[in-house]
Amino acid sequence: MGAYMPSGVPVLRDYRNPGDGAVPVRCTGCPIRDRAVCSLCSADELAKLDAIKSYRTYTHGAEIIGLGEDIEFVASIVTGVVKLTKTLADGRTQMVGLLFPGDFLGRAQTGPAEFDAVAANDVTLCCFSRTPFRRLMHETPNLEDRLLEMTMDELDSAREWMLLLGRKTAREKVASFVQMLWHRTGASQSDEGGEIALPLTRAEIAEYLGLTIETVSRQMTKLRGDAIIDFTSARNVRVLDMEALEEAAGS
Amino acid sequence: MGAYMPSGVPVLRDYRNPGDGAVPVRCTGCPIRDRAVCSLCSADELAKLDAIKSYRTYTHGAEIIGLGEDIEFVASIVTGVVKLTKTLADGRTQMVGLLFPGDFLGRAQTGPAEFDAVAANDVTLCCFSRTPFRRLMHETPNLEDRLLEMTMDELDSAREWMLLLGRKTAREKVASFVQMLWHRTGASQSDEGGEIALPLTRAEIAEYLGLTIETVSRQMTKLRGDAIIDFTSARNVRVLDMEALEEAAGS
DNA sequence: CGCAAACTTGATTTGAGTCAACTCCTGTGG
């Protein structure tokens, strides 16, 4: 289970393992069937994918792909959260991607990875070797169409993230982060007051937002002081006032 | 011709109109044939694209796509430079894309634009109505494959840009910008000392880098003081020391 | 229970933003 999940807290969000690390063997009943790269595939197309897939698990902190590695597989995130990061020579690190269940990891084309991919908590991947996947993609328009659509969605969200990094204040960044999690973890609109278990440490949130740990912490404290969010623990946020949160996020 | 080009200066880079705004009617001989979304297409595939294409021109500053518009076309940039920007409620704006000849503008899928697209100088587009383009894309794997590849390249470069926005200093940002232009404008390695005509104003460079005009100007002056770059005019840079520029860019 | 990692809080520094002139082009019209 997610290393960050305090024991005894009820399961709230689906980026954690449903069940207990038990993973579907058949695609039918797969928890990400409706969102993943395979979501447009018909039953027989799915059977072909089924034949080339394999599951891999990574524990919290494990490196999935290292910078410059020539990755031999692509994958769908089944459970857990994967962070993509880029690092400058002197160690300054920026997160450049955060993948939730259903998201796709890797390029179908050849070439070395441009970033590190690390399991932010315990992760299960549904992996496809690159060559058979590419072949299947060419035979299966539904697969390629969905991958193109997902890649363009990623690009849109990268652009939103660029606006955040380039122009938002620390307060706006932190509020935007909570708001993003709220949406990505599949909260329903009526869920105000519901709890979000943060999948990232303060240090990782800082990497995501282009800030320092201290600034993230201070802004979290201020948002709590303004009665916009509350914490049941450092890793469990409750949104008290969704409208004020949107206001604070500047969007 | 590009409004920023001082008269009498020899043509240096291909993001300006080759010839005089004269545009190819046939795809053969198109200046972006080797790089654009159509680059993998065979002669007969190209003929089908040819049948649905049309050229549009925009003068410097013209809006190509407004935020929230449901764009009825997608396009390849033939000549000129297109900037994509996002703006917060109070007017803070961040550039989130910069498209050169060969780059692709728009989503094949449906849905409103997530950003503004503006002609940074005089621009020619090779446009395809969205519906026929989508249909053709489904019939033509070479087209969809290339679009997927280009979209993933865009995503990689957006992630590099995120590292810049989140973690680089003002000096590193400005140096990175010059370096990026050097590569995007197709300079050859042996071109040290060659000139780059900046396609953007200082204000636009600031939007690109998440800085203010003043900071961009100061850092340009410092890089000049360090004998890394030089200016023949405010809009024409010469790279004096490529190695030092890379060092200053922090990559 | 105790230790280390994660997180918070406070004091101080600093890099980039803001505000304010000023210069330099470039194009226009008398």
Added chain:
DNA sequence: CCACAGGAGTTGACTCAAATCAAGTTTGCG
């Protein structure tokens, strides 16, 4: 052909938001 208007760019003085440095406190795990 020159004057001059206006936009683009530069430079300087000052401010401020976030980084840095430095203790603390809390939490969770062995």
